[in-house]
Structure formats: structure tokens, C-alpha cells
Amino acid sequence: MEKNNLSAFPAYAIIDIETTGLSPRSEKITEIAIIIHDGQKEIERYSTLLNPERKISYRITQITGINNKMVDEAPKFYEVAKKIVELTENKIVVGHNVRFDYGFIRNEFMSLGYDYRRRSLDTIKLARKLIPGQPSYGLGKLCKALKIENPDRHRAMGDAMATTALFEMLLAIDQHPEQINLNGVQSDLSKSLVKDLPPKAGVYYFYNNSNELIYVGKSVNIHDRVLSHLNNNLHKKAIEMKSAIADVKYEITGSELIALLLESSEIKKHQPLYNRAQRRTFFNYGLYSFYDEQGYLNLKVMRTISELNPIYTYSSVQEGKEHIERLCEEYKLCQKLCGLYDNAGPCFYFQLNKCQGACRGEEAVEDYNNRVSSALNNFHFEKQNFFVIDKGRNENELGIVKVENGKYCGFGYCGENEMDLGMMHDNVKTYSDNKEVRQLIKSFVRRKKCKILEF
Known part of the structure; x- marks a missing residue:
């Protein structure tokens, strides 16, 4: 989150989950609790056990108290997914070590073919900022130090309630929200230098003390974008880079498109240290189309095939799927027919009334294919010169x-x-x-x- 204060958002979804283990890629959620908060008071709460469709180990049961018998008749995640989407829509997801909870929830939605994205706020990082000097910032010890009661520790609603109490305490401490930066502190870059950066579109260059170019970026507002780098305290690499910045230069382009093109060229030319991911991009994945037995036009992202020309190319499968997800949203396409949903039954978008039923054969083939064709028409230059x-x-x-x-x-x-x-x-x-x-x-x-x- 960039330079935002606590009072800038109308509502929060304070979340806690219990799981079968620690890895979101291989483990599942067994319980979820969500408390909706408007920044002043609780508005709504929701919690449920979930059937993880696998056995819960004795070790996990000892920690959470949740056993296999308790979840046998509980709903599966896909049965409550729509409720979670609706509860958290247009809200900031708040959690204590929120990356853990948010990562599990995102992964569950990915298995349903749905790209679940919400802005998030970690109460651990916020507590370190607003109440420094605590011996521990783990939820249990921090709540004990702050005299926040949590009689139901390691259960989703108990921990969500404790996180809510902590969050309300942090809100109360936040007497001057305009001065609170959720990302941390600025680097030692001269404030006067940043102040003189233009609020215009262009490309900016970061140099270290040896006058070596270490990063090239672009923005429609150079001033604000450079500040966001200096305020970024979320990732180790970002902290490392901002501590190395000794000078900033820039080139105004006026045009956002020219800024994009110049940035791409400069990165390939200079190979800056902190642009590693952008130094050379390989487009090894392509978007292909085909007709199924019912006559519906299908889309699929897969490795490029030398014998076939892809409609569009991507540097990764994930990039391609995210692009197709946006097309599904914009053109009301079916996730199943776009290779985004493998489960039995209708796609998840059908449950959200975003798919018009092609996956169930309920939509006329011609109507559906016309929308796919409209989406594909946007991939090509309409003119050559x-x-x-x-x-x-x-x-x-x-x-x-x-x-x-x-x-x-x-x-x-x-x-x-x-x-x-x-x-x-x-x-x-x-x-x-x-x-x-x-x-x-x-x-x-x-x-x-x-x-x-x-x-």
C-alpha cells in the first residue's frame, strides 16, 4: 500500500484462518472468520468450519482443537467462496501476519479459477510502527502485553476478535493519520532532490554512490513514483535498493506510451542491477483458440508451438491466465472454456452471475462466440502503417x-x-x-x- 493512512478507507475485513499446515500450496483451510469493521466499530461477522477434504493431523488438532469429526459435515471452500467474495469486496483485508491468511485464501480461489485480489494491511507491521519496543509482536504475546483477552486462542474467530481489538487500539493511537506511512521510513535521499522531481510522465534513473545505474523505472508521475520507492518497506529487495540510492535523474516523455517504450529500451541497454526480472523477457507461452464438440470457441494458454502462430504471447503461464481472467470479466466469458476452471459442474463465474452459462450449454453458441471474437479482435494492430x-x-x-x-x-x-x-x-x-x-x-x-x- 502506497502512502495511505488508516482513516482513508471506509471498511476493513479482519480475517483469521486455521489450516491443516503451513504451506498454502499443499495444505487447506479448516476454519475461517471474518469481521467487517468500518474503522470505528464492528459491522458484521462471519465464521465457519471448512471441510479440507483431507485428514487433519494429530499435531494440528493439538494446536487448534479442530479434529476430523468436527469438519466432516462442514461446507467445502467452494460452497462458501461466494460469501467470502461478497463480504470482502471493496474492503482492506486486515490480519496479523496477513500474508499467511491472504495467501491461503488466494490459493483456494485459484483452485476455483478465480483471481481473488484485495488490498491488505498487516497488524504486525502496523504495531511495529505505532507501538515500537515490544519484546514480541506475535499475536499471543502482544495481546498479553496490551491486556487484550483471547480465551479462544488458535481458533479463527477467537484470533480474529483479538486482531480486531488490537486494530482498534492501533486506530486509537493513530492521532495524526496524515503522518502515518504504512510502508515504513524513507531512505536518506535528499528531500530537496525529491521535491524537485516533476509530477509528469517519464522515465527515472537511480544511481548509487559510485554513480552506477542500479534501476530504471517509468511513471505518469515521476515525483510520486520515486516517493513510493523511498516509502516501500515491505520487501527485502525494495529496502536494499532504496538504501543504495544516492542520486536520481529523469527524462520527461509527456507520453505514458513513450515512457513505457523508453523504459524497456533502457533496461535492455544498461542491464541495471535491480531490474533483473525485466532485463530480458522470453515469450514462451501463447494464447490459442479452438472449437469444442459443441461448437463453442475455446481459449487456452500453453507453451508456444512452433507450428502454430499464437494469438498473443506471454512470459509466463500466470501472466497469460491473469490476462484471460480480465477478458472473462470484461466480455463475460466462461472460465471453463478459457482454461481457467477444471472442476466438475459450472464454472465459478456462473455462480457469481458473471458467466451466461456456456459451460452448461445454456447460452447460444453464436452469441458466446461473438463475444470471444470481440475479445480477440483487440489483440491485433488494426492497421499496419x-x-x-x-x-x-x-x-x-x-x-x-x-x-x-x-x-x-x-x-x-x-x-x-x-x-x-x-x-x-x-x-x-x-x-x-x-x-x-x-x-x-x-x-x-x-x-x-x-x-x-x-x-
């Missing part, structure tokens, strides 16, 4: 991105009174074409209303 015209670095110029024969050529700038084709071609600085930049352009043109000029 064109300029994308976007904002310039100042009010007197425009940014231009050139695509010729379906390939990226580069970008440049023209004065508003110089927008003839000859001048535009001359003002383009050449950059390398690759799948990544083509997809950046496709994606940007698809989601933004840009002016396109054919040639």
Missing part, C-alpha cells in the same frame, strides 16, 4: 510512435504546427522492434483513446 499520437513534453508539442509493416520503428516529437507526414518520419528516433514493445503498443492503444494517423 501508422503513427500513435500522444502527449508531448510540453503543451506545444506532441509525442509520436511509429509502426510500419506491423513493426515498431521508434518514437519522437513534433511541434503541433509540424504535424505533416514527412516531418513526422524525420523526427522519429529509431529503436529496436521486439514482441515486448509491440505488445506494449497494442495494450496501450487498446486501453487508451489515442489518435491514430495512417500513412
Whole structure:
């Protein structure tokens, strides 16, 4: 969460779970409790045991008190999934070591083909910030030190109630919310240097004490984005990077698209230390389409096949599935027919009234296929030779991105009174074409209303 204070959100979902073990990939949830809070008082609460569809070990029963007999008749996760979605929608998920609870819940939803995402707040990190110096920040010892009662320790509702009491105490301590930064402290970078950064679109460069380039980033607001880096205390790598920053330089692009393209080029050119994941992107996975026996048009993300041209390419299966998930949301497509749901019965979106029943044969084939075709039409350049015209670095110029024969050529700038084709071609600085930049352009043109000029 970036520079947000406790009073900025209307509602919270304070969550605790009990599980069959510690790994969200291999273990399951046995109990869940959710307390809805508006920042002043509790509004609603919900809890249930869950059948994990596996045996609970004696060791876990000794800790939680939950045994196999207690969960035999309990609902399975998919039976309460819709309730969890509805309860937590548009709320901040709060938990003590929230990554544990949130990770398990996300994994359960992933098994249903649903991409469950919520913003989260960890009361451990918040307590360290607001009440420093405690000997322990574990829930049990911290509650004991703060005289918060929890007679039902290691049960979901008992721990959720204790977390709620702790959260309310932290809210009370938060007398000046505008000064509370949930991410931690800033690095030693000169405040005057940050203050002078422009609130404009462009690319920024971080240098260390040896004047070595260690990171390249882009943003529609350079000033705010750099501040978010300096306030990021959530991950070890982020803390390590911000402590190494000695100087910041930037290049204003005006255009968000040009910032994306320049960032991609600069990372590949300079190979900065903290851009490791972006140094070279391989698109080893593709989106393919096929018709099933009923005539429905199906989509599937899988490893690229040399004999077939994919509709779209991705650097990972997860990236592809997240993209298809967004298409399902936007075009009301069926998760089963998009390779996102393998369980028996209708897809999870059908239960949420987001799928119109293709997985049950209830929707006309032609109607469904027309929506899939509409979704796929957005993957291609509609034209082969064109300029994308976007904002310039100042009010007197425009940014231009050139695509010729379906390939990226580069970008440049023209004065508003110089927008003839000859001048535009001359003002383009050449950059390398690759799948990544083509997809950046496709994606940007698809989601933004840009002016396109054919040639």
C-alpha cells in the first residue's frame, strides 16, 4: 500500500484462518472468520468450519482443537467462496501476519479459477510502527502485553476478535493519520532532490554512490513514483535498493506510451542491477483458440508451438491466465472454456452471475462466440502503417510512435504546427522492434483513446 493512512478507507475485513499446515500450496483451510469493521466499530461477522477434504493431523488438532469429526459435515471452500467474495469486496483485508491468511485464501480461489485480489494491511507491521519496543509482536504475546483477552486462542474467530481489538487500539493511537506511512521510513535521499522531481510522465534513473545505474523505472508521475520507492518497506529487495540510492535523474516523455517504450529500451541497454526480472523477457507461452464438440470457441494458454502462430504471447503461464481472467470479466466469458476452471459442474463465474452459462450449454453458441471474437479482435494492430499520437513534453508539442509493416520503428516529437507526414518520419528516433514493445503498443492503444494517423 502506497502512502495511505488508516482513516482513508471506509471498511476493513479482519480475517483469521486455521489450516491443516503451513504451506498454502499443499495444505487447506479448516476454519475461517471474518469481521467487517468500518474503522470505528464492528459491522458484521462471519465464521465457519471448512471441510479440507483431507485428514487433519494429530499435531494440528493439538494446536487448534479442530479434529476430523468436527469438519466432516462442514461446507467445502467452494460452497462458501461466494460469501467470502461478497463480504470482502471493496474492503482492506486486515490480519496479523496477513500474508499467511491472504495467501491461503488466494490459493483456494485459484483452485476455483478465480483471481481473488484485495488490498491488505498487516497488524504486525502496523504495531511495529505505532507501538515500537515490544519484546514480541506475535499475536499471543502482544495481546498479553496490551491486556487484550483471547480465551479462544488458535481458533479463527477467537484470533480474529483479538486482531480486531488490537486494530482498534492501533486506530486509537493513530492521532495524526496524515503522518502515518504504512510502508515504513524513507531512505536518506535528499528531500530537496525529491521535491524537485516533476509530477509528469517519464522515465527515472537511480544511481548509487559510485554513480552506477542500479534501476530504471517509468511513471505518469515521476515525483510520486520515486516517493513510493523511498516509502516501500515491505520487501527485502525494495529496502536494499532504496538504501543504495544516492542520486536520481529523469527524462520527461509527456507520453505514458513513450515512457513505457523508453523504459524497456533502457533496461535492455544498461542491464541495471535491480531490474533483473525485466532485463530480458522470453515469450514462451501463447494464447490459442479452438472449437469444442459443441461448437463453442475455446481459449487456452500453453507453451508456444512452433507450428502454430499464437494469438498473443506471454512470459509466463500466470501472466497469460491473469490476462484471460480480465477478458472473462470484461466480455463475460466462461472460465471453463478459457482454461481457467477444471472442476466438475459450472464454472465459478456462473455462480457469481458473471458467466451466461456456456459451460452448461445454456447460452447460444453464436452469441458466446461473438463475444470471444470481440475479445480477440483487440489483440491485433488494426492497421499496419501508422503513427500513435500522444502527449508531448510540453503543451506545444506532441509525442509520436511509429509502426510500419506491423513493426515498431521508434518514437519522437513534433511541434503541433509540424504535424505533416514527412516531418513526422524525420523526427522519429529509431529503436529496436521486439514482441515486448509491440505488445506494449497494442495494450496501450487498446486501453487508451489515442489518435491514430495512417500513412
